[in-house]
Structure formats: structure tokens, C-alpha cells
Amino acid sequence: MYKITEKKVLNKDIDFMTIDAPLVAKNAKPGHFIILRVDEDGERIPLTIADIKGDQVDIIYQKMGYSTQLLGTKEKGDTISDFVGPLGQAAHIKDKKHVVGVAGGVGAAPILPQLRAYKEQGTKVTLILGARNKDYLILKDTFESLCDKVIYTTDDGSYGEKGLVTAPLEDILKTDDTIDHVIAIGPVIMMKFVAKMATAHKRSVDVSLNPIMIDGTGMCGNCRVEIGGKTYFACIDGPDFPGEAVDYDGLMKRQNYYKDKEHECYMRLDNHGS
Amino acid sequence: MAAKRPRTQMSEQDAHKRVTNFLEVALGYTLEEAKLEATRCIDCKNPRCVTECPVGVDIPRFIKQLEAEDLDGAFDTIYNDNILPAICGRVCPQESQCEGACILGIKGEPVSIGALERFIGDHGMNNNLADITVPEEKPQRVAVVGSGPAGLANAASLRKKGYKVTVFEALHAYGGVLNYGIPDFRLPKDIVKKEIENLKEMGVKFVKNAIIGKSITIEQLKEDGYEAIFIGSGAGLPSGLGIPGENYNGVYFANEFLTRVNLMRSRNFPQAATPVKLGDTVAVVGGGNVAMDAARTAKRIGAKRVIVIYRRDEASLPARLDEIHHAKQEGIEFNLLHNPVEIYGKDYEVTAVKCEKMKLGEPDSSGRRRPLPTGEFETFDINAIIISIGQKPNPIIKQNTMDLDTHDWGGIKVDETLKTSLEGVYAGGDAVTGAATVILAMGAGKDAAKHMHDFLQTNR
Ligand SMILES: Cc1cc2nc3c(=O)[nH]c(=O)nc-3n(C[C@H](O)[C@H](O)[C@H](O)COP(=O)(O)OP(=O)(O)OC[C@H]3O[C@@H](n4cnc5c(N)ncnc54)[C@H](O)[C@@H]3O)c2cc1C
Ligand SMILES: Cc1cc2nc3c(=O)[nH]c(=O)nc-3n(C[C@H](O)[C@H](O)[C@H](O)COP(=O)(O)OP(=O)(O)OC[C@H]3O[C@@H](n4cnc5c(N)ncnc54)[C@H](O)[C@@H]3O)c2cc1C
Numbered sequence: 001m002y003k004i005t006e007k008k009v010l011n012k013d014i015d016f017m018t019i020d021a022p023l024v025a026k027n028a029k030p031g032h033f034i035i036l037r038v039d040e041d042g043e044r045i046p047l048t049i050a051d052i053k054g055d056q057v058d059i060i061y062q063k064m065g066y067s068t069q070l071l072g073t074k075e076k077g078d079t080i081s082d083f084v085g086p087l088g089q090a091a092h093i094k095d096k097k098h099v100v101g102v103a104g105g106v107g108a109a110p111i112l113p114q115l116r117a118y119k120e121q122g123t124k125v126t127l128i129l130g131a132r133n134k135d136y137l138i139l140k141d142t143f144e145s146l147c148d149k150v151i152y153t154t155d156d157g158s159y160g161e162k163g164l165v166t167a168p169l170e171d172i173l174k175t176d177d178t179i180d181h182v183i184a185i186g187p188v189i190m191m192k193f194v195a196k197m198a199t200a201h202k203r204s205v206d207v208s209l210n211p212i213m214i215d216g217t218g219m220c221g222n223c224r225v226e227i228g229g230k231t232y233f234a235c236i237d238g239p240d241f242p243g244e245a246v247d248y249d250g251l252m253k254r255q256n257y258y259k260d261k262e263h264e265c266y267m268r269l270d271n272h273g274s
Numbered sequence: 275m276a277a278k279r280p281r282t283q284m285s286e287q288d289a290h291k292r293v294t295n296f297l298e299v300a301l302g303y304t305l306e307e308a309k310l311e312a313t314r315c316i317d318c319k320n321p322r323c324v325t326e327c328p329v330g331v332d333i334p335r336f337i338k339q340l341e342a343e344d345l346d347g348a349f350d351t352i353y354n355d356n357i358l359p360a361i362c363g364r365v366c367p368q369e370s371q372c373e374g375a376c377i378l379g380i381k382g383e384p385v386s387i388g389a390l391e392r393f394i395g396d397h398g399m400n401n402n403l404a405d406i407t408v409p410e411e412k413p414q415r416v417a418v419v420g421s422g423p424a425g426l427a428n429a430a431s432l433r434k435k436g437y438k439v440t441v442f443e444a445l446h447a448y449g450g451v452l453n454y455g456i457p458d459f460r461l462p463k464d465i466v467k468k469e470i471e472n473l474k475e476m477g478v479k480f481v482k483n484a485i486i487g488k489s490i491t492i493e494q495l496k497e498d499g500y501e502a503i504f505i506g507s508g509a510g511l512p513s514g515l516g517i518p519g520e521n522y523n524g525v526y527f528a529n530e531f532l533t534r535v536n537l538m539r540s541r542n543f544p545q546a547a548t549p550v551k552l553g554d555t556v557a558v559v560g561g562g563n564v565a566m567d568a569a570r571t572a573k574r575i576g577a578k579r580v581i582v583i584y585r586r587d588e589a590s591l592p593a594r595l596d597e598i599h600h601a602k603q604e605g606i607e608f609n610l611l612h613n614p615v616e617i618y619g620k621d622y623e624v625t626a627v628k629c630e631k632m633k634l635g636e637p638d639s640s641g642r643r644r645p646l647p648t649g650e651f652e653t654f655d656i657n658a659i660i661i662s663i664g665q666k667p668n669p670i671i672k673q674n675t676m677d678l679d680t681h682d683w684g685g686i687k688v689d690e691t692l693k694t695s696l697e698g699v700y701a702g703g704d705a706v707t708g709a710a711t712v713i714l715a716m717g718a719g720k721d722a723a724k725h726m727h728d729f730l731q732t733n734r
């Protein structure tokens with residue numbers, strides 16, 4: 001059992017949680033993720049390690065479907081069944097002068113440790129943070145003290161620029177020659193268009209792929225992604241990959257394969273609540 | 275003469291009924307049946323069966339004890355060489371090991387050694403006969419990586435010598451393939467659980483959710499004071515076909531499919547939160563135990579039609595004979611001499627698989643006749659396809675352990691004492707051999723324990 005030592009509700013859909021997990025904390029680096037199971041009947045779900053403090057591991061999760069919502073019912077002092085990691089390849093922090101991070105929604109959580117690592121090695125960091133509306137812009141203070149510049153976009157214009165993250169991205173790629181790398185983490189559709197734009201403007205781009213996973217150790221093959229016609233296992237080869245040649249459409253389809261099944265689980269969650 | 279009698283048949287769940295449940299198919303002998311079968315063994319002076327058992331179980335001795343109704347004695351005899359008789363009796367490929375060599379098999383049917391071993395194994399389990407006493411505890415600590423048969427056997431043997439043993443397992447449950455791979459209808463999970471309980475009672479510590487190489491490196495285990503380490507991390511990495519369409523939805527590797535159903539218990543969905551989705555017609559590619567398990571599991575979770583696609587002929591099917599036989603009884607269709615060349619899909623979801631028909635050529639390095647392409651094709655309409663063509667050793671430990679020598683194909687290199695290129699670090703089972711068998715993995719775990727004991731003694 002793994003104890004929840006801290007929990008904060010960041011907005012209606014997104015929670016922050018700290019878990020006591022010395023075996024995960026020991027060797028964790030930016031870009032690593034964990035897999036957890038809320039209870040004995042639970043799914044194994046992957047979440048990025050947002051930060052490490054001693055034996056404590058921070059996660060930030062969006063309550064998307066059954067498992068993340070169930071996790072959201074847990075409070076400080078409660079325990080969850082399983083918490084394993086660090087998984088995946090640590091992010092490859094490259095030798096760059098000026099990196100632009102592009103994060104959509106909860107993608108702000110996984111991009112944070114990477115931007116921090118870039119900053120620590122002396123790279124200039126600009127962040128474009130996009131969300132549905134101003135309530136969904138998370139970690140604002142953290143980013144503002146970390147990054148050289150933060151640009152906000154919201155779908156409804158309630159904060160920052162109205163529209164998608166790709167609009168300000170295009171502006172700065174056109175105008176700022178010092179930018180030599182882009183990192184995109186967020187919904188697959190966002191990563192697809194960011195990668196396309198970065199490539200069109202001749203910048204290298206890294207994305208963080210999030211297929212459905214089970215074991216996270218290379219055993220099941222559920223997490224396979226196609227890049228440039230070759231198959232990779234995101235859990236052991238990734239989750240970070242160069243973004244130019246990823247089959248994003250395939251990834252989206254694979255993520256949605258069990259969508260109809262999720263409905264049946266939801267009904268269970270409703271029972272839980274009542 | 276007793277030996278000339280045909281084998282005593284084991285009763286089984288009716289095929290129509292069993293495809294609707296996950297209960298064990300073969301029901302085991304009664305004492306009377308077991309004794310009757312035991313009388314068939316002619317107690318050879320130079321028993322060929324023993325030579326072909328990878329761990330050298332004293333087969334005639336335990337069989338004669340069984341015949342004399344000394345069941346406890348028979349258990350001790352087997353347990354001396356094989357700590358998992360209830361498991362091996364069920365899953366060993368007996369026809370190519372002990373039973374394949376039995377003298378009676380030359381003219382008639384071999385003794386049902388596996389069934390007898392299962393009977394005795396169950397007797398031992400039901401009566402807690404496994405000797406879990408530990409001699410005086412030694413101060414030295416040993417780490418075992420992986421809780422499959424190799425790791426379990428290694429842990430048991432070293433604990434028996436008094437060492438403080440900790441087993442580290444990457445998953446949230448113990449048993450390796452015995453737990454996440456082989457389905458309940460062949461190996462009920464209670465048996466695996468019970469074996470692990472025994473080890474716990476013996477004082478072996480188990481740590482789940484601990485990935486060696488990630489959570490703790492081999493180097494860190496040494497720093498933490500583990501004086502010897504055994505790597506039994508198995509061969510978990512699935513191989514693909516490398517044909518177009520392999521990443522469509524509905525294309526499963528057998529590991530994913532079996533893990534969903536067994537480890538994550540998706541057959542209890544939505545009570546268990548992990549789903550699995552197949553549709554009516556399912557193809558299974560491959561002809562080994564994994565393929566048979568996938569095919570029969572697919573049937574049990576509701577597929578109406580399950581077709582096995584295998585590129586060689588029936589005689590080459592590597593699966594246990596029992597499993598092939600049971601699969602046929604359960605209505606699994608076999609398309610032999612067919613080789614998948616392309617998976618078709620619509621909207622990224624599988625719809626059909628195109629296969630090339632094969633013919634048999636000259637024997638290849640495996641001694642089986644090589645399948646050759648004919649240029650003729652056949653396409654099957656399907657809703658899902660499960661690829662079961664093999665696994666390679668998992669790369670995680672290698673990637674995170676400098677100086678651990680491995681073969682190009684991923685297997686860990688060991689010397690004749692099962693020592694790896696690292697001092698005090700040993701390895702065995704599928705991680706060394708590539709996908710093999712439970713009994714070979716168990717034997718390797720036990721063997722390595724002997725050498726680790728020698729090492730720990732001289733290292734004092
Ligand atoms: C390496 C990795 C790191 C991740 N890090 C984070 C993180 O830090 N914070 C966070 O909130 N989420 C993260 N995710 C996504 C997270 O794992 C999923 O949101 C979660 O598994 C959904 O589970 P659920 O049962 O709540 O929802 P589900 O009902 O399973 O999913 C809800 C919807 O989300 C989509 N979905 C399903 N699985 C995934 C998936 N793996 N990724 C994205 N969408 C999915 C489907 O379209 C589905 O309809 C990460 C995923 C990966 C692979
Ligand atoms: C579906 C299926 C059916 C089979 N049927 C039969 C059969 O009928 N008869 C037969 O004899 N054989 C059968 N086999 C083969 C047999 O199960 C294997 O040969 C045997 O289990 C190998 O044992 P092992 O201990 O080497 O590895 P495994 O059983 O694979 O166990 C390895 C364990 O190590 C863990 N692990 C891996 N990496 C790490 C790490 N870095 N840190 C911590 N833990 C780790 C894994 O999670 C796993 O639990 C079958 C295999 C499968 C997949």
C-alpha cells in the first residue's frame with residue numbers, strides 16, 4: 001500500500017497528489033513516469049512524475065475516465081494499492097540555446113520537470129501554456145518563476161490569447177531565431193500540429209507519447225507507437241520521441257479503442273458514489 | 275501384464291461446458307486411478323524417464339511409493355528434485371521429456387508420469403507437506419530478481435541454506451508467467467499462490483512493484499548489502515510479425531491479451547476495471563503453448579470462432595499434445611501451413627488477415643521441415659488477431675547494468691556455474707535461454723543456488 005501524503009485540487013478536473021514511494025523516488029529523473037493501481041480491482045494507469053522530494057513523488061492528473069476519477073476520490077492519508085517506477089527513458093536534455101515548451105491542459109505537469117532541467121543547464125526557456133479557460137491553466141506561478149517567458153492561450157479567451165497554442169508558436173518561430181528546439185506535451189492532436197509547425201519552421205521537436213499501457217516494462221506491447229514506419233514500445237523506448245514522423249492518427253485511434261467499455265466502468269463509479 | 279494396459283484416463287470437464295468457464299479442464303486422478311496407473315510402471319533398472327527429466331526426478335521411486343500408498347513418501351521423493359510438482363505435473367511438456375523417454379512408449383503408451391506427479395503434488399499441497407523449516411539463519415543477504423519459476427526455485431534453495439532472501443518483482447503480483455501467462459483452466463492460480471505462501475512462511479521476503487534496473491539498480495542492490503544476486507527476469511518482450519497492419523486496433527500480442535485476462539482479470543470486467551475486446555472471429559498466430567492458451571482463452575471470453583494460423587504442419591506444433599487435443603475438442607480451428615503476410619483494417623481497426631499458403635521443404639536447423647511459400651493466398655475475415663510467435667528477454671536490466679554481457683538476441687550470458695559477467699551476479703531461466711519451459715527455469719534457479727552458495731561460502 002502506498003500512502004497519499006498530500007492532495008490539492010487544482011481545478012475542477014485536475015488534482016495534485018504526493019505519494020510516499022521511496023522505491024520510485026530513489027532513481028527518478030525528468031521524463032520518467034509511474035504506473036499506479038488505485039485498488040485491488042484497478043487498472044494500471046501511467047502518470048508522469050511531476051517532482052520528487054526525498055521519498056515523496058508528486059503526480060498531477062486529469063480526471064478523464066474511470067481510474068483517474070476513482071483516484072480523485074482518495075484523500076490525504078488514504079492509500080492506493082500499487083505505485084511503481086520510475087518507468088521509461090529519462091528525458092534526453094539536449095544541448096540547446098533556447099527551448100520553447102508547448103503544453104496543453106494537464107500536459108503542463110509532465111513538461112515541468114523537463115523545462116526545469118533545461119533551465120538548470122542554462123538554456124533559455126519559453127513556455128506556451130494552453131487550456132480550455134482560465135480555471136484550467138495550472139502551475140502558473142511555478143512556470144512564471146521558472147521560465148524566461150510564459151505565453152497563455154485559452155479556448156474562450158478568458159485569459160491570455162484566445163485560441164490555440166499553435167498561433168503564438170507560429171509567431172515566435174517566425175520572429176525569434178534563437179529558438180532551436182520545441183517540446184510539446186498535451187493532447188495528441190495538439191502535439192501533431194505543434195510538431196508539424198516546428199518542422200515547417202525547421203526546428204527540432206520532441207513530443208511525449210501517451211498510448212494505453214499495462215505493465216510499463218516492455219512485456220505486453222499495448223503501448224506500441226509507429227514512428228517513421230517503425231514500431232516502438234512507448235514504455236521502454238519512450239515516452240519522449242522526436243515528433244517529426246510519429247503516426248499521431250494511429251495513436252489517437254489506439255487511445256480510443258476501449259472508449260465504449262469505459263462507459264460500463266463509469267456506471268460502477270456512480271454506484272461507488274451513491 | 276499391467277504395462278500393456280492403456281493409460282488410465284484422467285477425467286475432464288466436458289468441452290461444451292468448459293468453454294464457458296475458467297475452471298480447470300483436467301480434473302486429476304482419484305487415488306484408485308493413480309494407483310492403477312502406477313502399477314503400469316515396470317520400475318526400470320536404468321530408467322530412461324529420469325534421464326530425460328530436466329531435474330532428474332526419481333520417477334520409478336515415487337511411482338512405487340504411490341503404488342504402496344505411501345503418498346507422503348512419494349511427495350518427499352519428488353520434492354527433493356522439484357519444489358513445484360503440482361505445477362510441473364500440469365504444465366511440463368511430458369511427451370518430449372519424461373514420458374517421451376518411458377520404455378513403455380516404444381510399443382504402447384508411456385506411463386502418465388505427469389498426471390501422477392500432479393496427483394502427488396496436490397496431495398502434498400493439500401496436506402502442507404512441503405518442508406518449510408529453515409536451518410540456522412546465516413547473516414548473508416541474497417537478492418532474487420523476478421518471481422517466476424526460476425526466481426522462486428532459487429529463493430527456496432537459498433533460503434533452505436539459511437540465507438536471508440528477498441525476491442523483487444516488477445509487477446503487482448508474484449509468479450511470473452505462471453501468474454500472468456498460463457490461464458487458470460490449465461493452472462489454477464490458487465496453486466501458484468499457495469507455493470508463494472510456502473516461501474513466505476519459510477521466511478523469504480517478497481517486494482512487489484520493484485523493477486530492478488529502474489527502481490533499484492543491480493549496483494545499488496550490492497551497495498545495499500546483497501552479497502549475491504540472481505536474475506530470473508524471464509523472456510517477457512513479445513516479438514511481432516513485422517507485417518503491414520500490425521498496429522491496428524484489435525491486433526494483440528498474446529502477452530497483452532493474456533495479461534489483460536489473467537493478471538488484470540478483465541474477464542470480470544467491469545468489476546475489474548481493465549477491459550478486453552475481441553469480437554466474434556479471432557485469429558491466433560502461432561502453434562506453441564502461448565498460442566493454444568490465447569486461442570482457448572479467446573473462446574472462453576466469448577469469441578464464436580477462433581482460428582489458429584500456423585506456418586508449419588501439425589506434427590511441428592510446439593505446444594503440449596494435451597493442449598492441442600483440448601483446443602480441438604473446444605472447437606478451435608487449425609489452419610496449418612498458413613503464414614500471415616498482411617493485416618487489413620478499416621478506420622484503424624482490423625478486418626481481415628491475408629495468409630500465404632505454405633508447403634513443406636527440407637528439414638531446417640530445428641529438425642522440422644522448413645515451410646516454403648507457394649504464391650497462393652487466403653484471406654480470413656476477423657475481428658481481432660492475437661500474435662503468439664515468441665518472446666525475447668526483457669531489455670530493462672541490460673540497459674541499466676553496465677558490464678552485464680548479453681547475446682545479440684538479448685539473452686544474459688552465463689558461464690557453466692550460471693554466473694554472469696558480474697561478480698556475485700547469477701542468472702537463469704528464460705532470461706538466459708530465451709522462452710523455454712517452467713521446469714528448465716526452475717532447474718536453473720536451483721542450479722544457480724548451489725553455485726551462489728559456494729560463492730557465498732568462499733566469499734566469507
Ligand atoms: C507515459 C504517460 C504519462 C502520462 N502522464 C500523465 C499525467 O502526468 N497526467 C495525466 O493527467 N495524464 C497522464 N497520462 C494519461 C493518463 O494515463 C490517462 O489519462 C489515464 O490512463 C486515463 O485513465 P482513465 O481510466 O481515467 O480514463 P479512460 O477512461 O481510460 O480514458 C479517458 C479517455 O482518455 C483517453 N485515454 C485513454 N488512455 C489514455 C492515455 N494513456 N493517455 C491519454 N489519453 C488516454 C481515451 O480517449 C479515453 O476515452 C499519461 C500517459 C502516459 C502513457
Ligand atoms: C502463455 C504461456 C504459456 C506457457 N505454457 C507453458 C507450459 O505449458 N509448460 C511449460 O513448461 N512452459 C510454458 N510456458 C513457458 C514458461 O512459462 C516459461 O518458460 C517460464 O515461466 C520461465 O520462467 P522464468 O522464471 O525464467 O521467467 P518468468 O516466468 O517470465 O518470470 C520472470 C518474472 O520476472 C519479472 N521481472 C522481469 N524483469 C524484472 C525486473 N527488471 N525487476 C523485477 N522483476 C522483473 C517478471 O515480471 C516476471 O514476473 C508458457 C509461457 C507462456 C507465456
Ligand code: SF4
Pocket residue numbers: 326327328329330331333356362363366368371372373387388391713
Ligand atoms: S518434472 Fe516434468 S519432466 Fe520431470 S518428471 Fe515431472 S513432469 Fe516429468
Ligand code: SF4
Pocket residue numbers: 314315316317318321322323324333334375376377378385387
Ligand atoms: S521408463 Fe517408464 S516404465 Fe521405466 S521407470 Fe520410467 S516410467 Fe517406469
Ligand code: FES
Pocket residue numbers: 212213214215216217218219220221222223224233234235236
Ligand atoms: S505498457 Fe506493456 S509493453 Fe509497454
